């Protein structure tokens with residue numbers, strides 16, 4: 009039998025023991041004693057969520073291509089096992105070898121959302137690694153963070169030895185080579201960090217020092233050693249068709265969130281919606297070649313046996329060869345019972361044709377994300393979707409037999425008025441009216457509209473990074489107002505209104521634009537029992553409020569003020585290509601309700617062209 | 631084409647539940663490019679079913695799954711093809727083609743063989759051979775063995791004595807009783823100490839679990855039952871060649887049951 013870190017007694021006393029046994033199909037097996045570097049990749053959430061993440065899969069495959077390295081995985085133990093591991097002092101272990109993580113050279117943690125920050129501390133704690141980087145010795149692994157939240161790493165800076173700013177495909181090799189040469193030298197921890205700091209994209213927080221003004225805003229942020237760079241430039245994979253992409257993804261035993269092949273068709277987005285962080289972080293858009301995608305789709309379906317493939321990208325409709333790819337997939341695989349799912353697809357004639365071929369119309373729903381109810385507000389946020397497009401898409405779909413619609417909006421966007429919110433209800437109703445305009449005999453029962461709102465959270469590196477976020481109280485008012493408006497509509501009975509938890513959003517807002525002083529708040533909250541904050545049933549708002557109070561920090565300071573145009577931000581030392589000046593211009597444009605054309609219509613000169621790839625160098629004449 | 635697979639499920643795969651095992655096989659068939667027939671209707675699924683779900687934690691050398699193959703082309707090297715795409719703790723050991731009129735494993739299941747072993751590092755009153763002999767003698771001499779049966783609506787006592795066809799601590803005696811070799815257990819590798827072998831009624835009408843027998847033994851011996859101390863290992867599953875639909879025959883019935891392993895029941899041919 010394969011060695012397991014947990015005894016039968018424990019495995020039989022917890023929920024879903026298969027989360028902890030590893031050994032999944034396509035898992036990479038190496039002899040740990042034969043490699044120079046042991047790397048443990050971590051997604052700080054439960055197995056089913058972590059296993060569904062494409063980024064980890066890409067890095068797992070890429071790192072394991074090195075013969076001198078064994079990359080393994082770990083996820084957050086669920087609450088039941090967490091308790092047992094603490095009681096019995098069982099060190100956190102990697103799934104592959106089942107060896108303790110503390111014996112590894114690196115622990116890489118992917119940072120996908122702010123609400124996982126306490127789970128990072130759980131991982132370190134269970135792994136028996138000192139929580140703060142400064143307390144670690146040569147016996148401990150180097151803890152490295154990456155992913156979207158690494159673009160403002162300051163609220164968790166104390167817990168990491170290094171951060172990787174940019175796309176993982178690019179400089180991991182250099183970092184690993186540097187590590188090997190450091191290991192031979194047998195010098196101190198600092199020596200390696202100094203070497204690492206000189207690799208493009210690597211940020212070593214302990215080599216930098218923030219200072220604050222009386223009012224709490226950042227006064228200065230400077231480096232402490234000459235070797236560290238002043239700015240960290242985001243690392244970009246320039247050629248998406250000649251790079252790492254798994255051919256044999258892992259196949260878990262238990263059902264995970266993404267129980268399917270995921271094919272990333274392009275990275276980045278041309279649209280520049282002003283609230284959207286991903287749209288700015290991953291500029292410029294870089295499509296993968298059609299042939300590359302076909303080849304990978306085939307090999308991944310064959311090697312996993314999955315019965316579904318999902319095309320992933322921020323905005324699939326902007327992939328120019330999408331029809332070619334989708335019809336090819338249908339021809340090749342649909343008769344073998346393979347389903348094709350296309351999230352983020354704009355509803356148009358093509359989308360409806362594809363959906364009618366691959367889905368059961370009666371069960372599937374149409375999804376629109378207008379994000380704002382009124383056209384005025386959609387201009388503010390630069391969302392190119394018009395009411396006309398939505399109604400036309402809905403109407404065509406209704407004629408085609410669909411009767412379920414999902415709508416996504418945000419509440420609390422900058423400058424939002426009651427009239428804008430009312431339009432959310434009105435638009436939902438207009439869609440229902442479209443349905444009842446088609447003749448009764450062509451209808452498929454009643455129409456079913458689900459309107460959801462989330463609270464707008466201003467994020468760094470977006471034009472709204474200066475904007476205030478609404479308070480919990482105001483979010484509550486807006487929700488009730490909208491609920492009332494929905495009830496007033498003619499088709500109120502066909503519209504279901506859902507909303508997102510405001511407590512969690514508030515905290516997400518704090519961390520998104522937070523500074524280094526928050527490290528102690530997060531530590532405090534964790535020590536008082538907060539973790540799995542992303543799971544509403546475990547989120548303990550009161551404990552968080554208390555933790556802020558203990559450290560004399562004010563939630564409102566981070567979210568409620570409009571930031572000054574010349575304010576220094578904690579994340580300013582990172583260069584994502586898109587300039588601060590461009591973002592500020594966009595903020596001004598938003599106040600004028602002026603729309604900025606997308607990258608394919610006209611280059612807006614955001615700054616990302618300096619990477620010399622993707623849409624910035626595309627021929628726009630075609 | 632109706633077919634039946636026999637497979638083992640051991641080691642870390644003991645922690646994979648029944649539904650996950652179903653998904654595991656569905657994906658394995660796709661990886662092996664073995665065409666399983668699909669059901670009709672809006673959400674078609676592969677036509678496959680298991681004889682009897684194995685609880686989490688149990689191991690087995692004899693699990694059975696029925697399936698319908700699209701064509702007979704894939705029959706010849708079936709076992710090799712499927713095993714290369716699986717992990718080594720779930721291994722297909724037999725592939726059986728069935729007569730067209732064959733009933734499902736689930737509906738013909740009438741009995742199961744189990745081995746009960748004490749796990750490495752655990753202690754049990756069953757470890758001591760002399761005491762074991764004595765208690766088995768007493769147990770088998772009893773008129774009735776009452777166990778508590780809980781259903782959603784009621785709790786009642788039930789006598790399972792007649793459903794215990796064989797209970798012994800001797801592998802030789804058990805082999806003589808079943809006519810099958812019982813020393814090829816995948817269990818024997820890892821420091822487990824086999825202490826009991828039993829054959830019990832199984833199926834959709836009456837299904838006796840080895841845990842129930844163990845508990846009854848504990849009760850008789852005034853010992854506490856520690857579920858973590860034992861590894862229960864399924865060794866074989868049987869159909870009753872006399873039983874018609876809805877009937878159960880036990881050893882004590884007027885027409886006593888006559889068990890045939892599911893791998894031999896309604897079989898027409900086998901390819902290796």
Ligand code: SF4
Pocket residue numbers: 277278279280281284285286287288322323
């Ligand atoms: S379309 Fe807008 S919201 Fe969607 S990814 Fe692109 S920029 Fe972001």
Ligand code: SF4
Pocket residue numbers: 291292293606607610611612613614615616617623624
């Ligand atoms: S430089 Fe121009 S084309 Fe390139 S990402 Fe920025 S706006 Fe788009």
